[in-house]
Amino acid sequence: xxxxxxxxxxxxxxxxxxxxxxxxxxxxxxxxxxxxxxxxxxxxxxxxxxxxxxxxxxxxxxxxxxxxxxxxxxxxxxxxxxxxxxxxxxxxxxxxxxxxxxxxxxxxxxxxxxxxxxxxxxxxxxxxxxxxxxxxxxxxxxxxxxxxxxxxxxxxxxxxxxxxxxxxxxxxxxxxxxxxxxxxxxxxxxxxxxxxxxxxxxxxxxxxxx
Amino acid sequence: xxxxxxxxxxxxxxxxxxxxxxxxxxxxxxxxxxxxxxxxxxxxxxxxxxxxxxxxxxxxxxxxxxxxxxxxxxxxxxxxxxxxxxxxxxxxxxxxxxxxxxxxxxxxxxxxxxxxxxxxxxxxxxxxxxxxxxxxxxxxxxxxxxxxxxxxxxxxxxxxxxxxxxxxxxxxxxxxxxxxxxxxxxxxxxxxxxxxxxxxxxxxxxxxxx
DNA sequence: GAGGCTAATGACAGTCACTGACAATTGACA
DNA sequence: TGTCAATTGTCAGTGACTGTCATTAGCCTC
Numbered sequence: 001x002x003x004x005x006x007x008x009x010x011x012x013x014x015x016x017x018x019x020x021x022x023x024x025x026x027x028x029x030x031x032x033x034x035x036x037x038x039x040x041x042x043x044x045x046x047x048x049x050x051x052x053x054x055x056x057x058x059x060x061x062x063x064x065x066x067x068x069x070x071x072x073x074x075x076x077x078x079x080x081x082x083x084x085x086x087x088x089x090x091x092x093x094x095x096x097x098x099x100x101x102x103x104x105x106x107x108x109x110x111x112x113x114x115x116x117x118x119x120x121x122x123x124x125x126x127x128x129x130x131x132x133x134x135x136x137x138x139x140x141x142x143x144x145x146x147x148x149x150x151x152x153x154x155x156x157x158x159x160x161x162x163x164x165x166x167x168x169x170x171x172x173x174x175x176x177x178x179x180x181x182x183x184x185x186x187x188x189x190x191x192x193x194x195x196x197x198x199x200x201x202x203x204x205x206x207x208x209x210x
Numbered sequence: 211x212x213x214x215x216x217x218x219x220x221x222x223x224x225x226x227x228x229x230x231x232x233x234x235x236x237x238x239x240x241x242x243x244x245x246x247x248x249x250x251x252x253x254x255x256x257x258x259x260x261x262x263x264x265x266x267x268x269x270x271x272x273x274x275x276x277x278x279x280x281x282x283x284x285x286x287x288x289x290x291x292x293x294x295x296x297x298x299x300x301x302x303x304x305x306x307x308x309x310x311x312x313x314x315x316x317x318x319x320x321x322x323x324x325x326x327x328x329x330x331x332x333x334x335x336x337x338x339x340x341x342x343x344x345x346x347x348x349x350x351x352x353x354x355x356x357x358x359x360x361x362x363x364x365x366x367x368x369x370x371x372x373x374x375x376x377x378x379x380x381x382x383x384x385x386x387x388x389x390x391x392x393x394x395x396x397x398x399x400x401x402x403x404x405x406x407x408x409x410x411x412x413x414x415x416x417x418x419x420x
Numbered sequence: 421g422a423g424g425c426t427a428a429t430g431a432c433a434g435t436c437a438c439t440g441a442c443a444a445t446t447g448a449c450a
Numbered sequence: 451t452g453t454c455a456a457t458t459g460t461c462a463g464t465g466a467c468t469g470t471c472a473t474t475a476g477c478c479t480c
Contacts, residue, residue, distance in 0.1 A: 082414070124339055125335035125336050125338060125339035126335050128335060128339055128341075129331065129334055131338075132334075132378065132382075146414050148414070154379070154401070154402050154405040154409065155408060155409035155414060157379045158375070158376055158379065158402065158405055158406060159409050159410070161375025161376055161378065161379050162371070162372045162375055162410070165368070165371025165374060165375040166368055166371055168342065168371065169364070169367045169368065169371050172342075191364070192364050195364040195365060195368055196368060196410075198365060199368040199369050199372075200369065200372070200410065204358070204365060
């Protein structure tokens with residue numbers, strides 16, 4: 001790696017860290033791109049040469065985590081039922097995700113940024129759009145596993161939509177609660193995924209759920 | 211209603227119609243607020259006194275339709291299983307929605323705007339965020355029907371997430387296809403909701419689906 | 421029905437995200 | 451070392467929005 005390349009990398013990292021730190025402390029809307037650029041002592045124009053927009057910095061870490069989940073799903077044995085494969089892939093890639101995050105920023109910072117995403121309307125909207133793109137990708141993977149045509153058979157997209165829906169519910173709940181650990185989120189996710197079966201049973205009134 | 215009120219109503223309607231017409235023909239990003247204001251011959255500032263932002267005009271009609279669905283769910287007999295209540299409420303409010311839309315703009319225009327929403331990243335993101343707010347409301351209604359606490363029992367949010375997920379999948383498919391009628395969309399929605407059961411069965415390989 | 425009150429509007433200036441263009445700088449490599 | 455190309459800064463401009471203030475126009479009372 002060149003001096004030139006190393007310098008670029010350092011600038012990119014510095015911009016990312018400065019942005020996330022500012023978002024976590026001051027809030028997303030309250031942070032201007034000029035603030036971020038000033039914190040790293042580069043021009044605003046330079047910021048936009050590294051990131052397509054303010055938003056991109058907020059999702060940088062999330063993007064890495066998502067990639068891992070997709071890979072984990074791809075690696076699942078073909079015998080598993082679709083929903084089970086998704087469930088296991090997600091829960092088992094948790095530790096790897098943890099490490100990946102730590103390479104970029106402290107996990108704690110990422111968790112705080114995550115809450116900012118959930119509580120900032122503009123970011124939440126972007127997050128949901130990104131999530132549907134991910135779901136499309138997962139649906140294609142599932143369809144391939146099962147030897148189906150995604151555009152002809154509704155089932156792959158439906159399972160993935162259900163899966164994605166449950167994930168989003170847990171994300172919301174987690175970000176609204178006060179346990180901001182990765183492990184707490186994992187627990188919540190596992191619990192909710194276990195509730196899918198019961199939730200779809202016709203009658204809920206026979207016996208309570210945990 | 212006095213002259214003043216009538217004038218305001220006319221301005222609001224004119225702005226809304228001009229905006230939707232422009233979005234449908236020229237595209238959302240290609241339409242500036244100045245364009246909309248100029249089409250109605252008012253100042254840009256006046257536009258912002260009637261609508262919180264450009265986005266709001268794009269979702270004005272959708273908002274009305276959503277309100278109807280919520281009411282329809284509220285009106286469902288308490289005996290029905292949750293998912294069934296949601297399904298029936300949606301499919302049965304279709305005609306009412308059609309009428310409501312027609313009171314504001316031609317249904318055809320609304321359908322074209324709808325496609326613009328689905329194909330414009332910024333609008334799609336906003337749409338998804340609005341959808342999750344709707345889901346939260348529905349989850350509360352379902353929980354109340356079943357005499358449950360939304361925050362203690364995961365099931366209401368899970369069914370609604372599943373339901374919402376299926377709706378979004380059909381919205382996407384419909385907007386990507388070439389049948390832009392309301393009836394076509396209704397059909398697609400019904401078909402997909404019918405596939406929920408089969409999609410959750412463990413093994414998909416025994417027998418094909420329609 | 422004239423005049424005062426208040427709500428609606430327009431005009432203007434300013435902020436913030438983002439983009440294009442051009443010139444200055446700086447590392448790479450012969 | 452000198453040339454070439456990549457990186458950066460500066461400047462100007464657009465588009466969504468917001469605050470402010472003066473002007474206009476329905477409304478209501480005397």
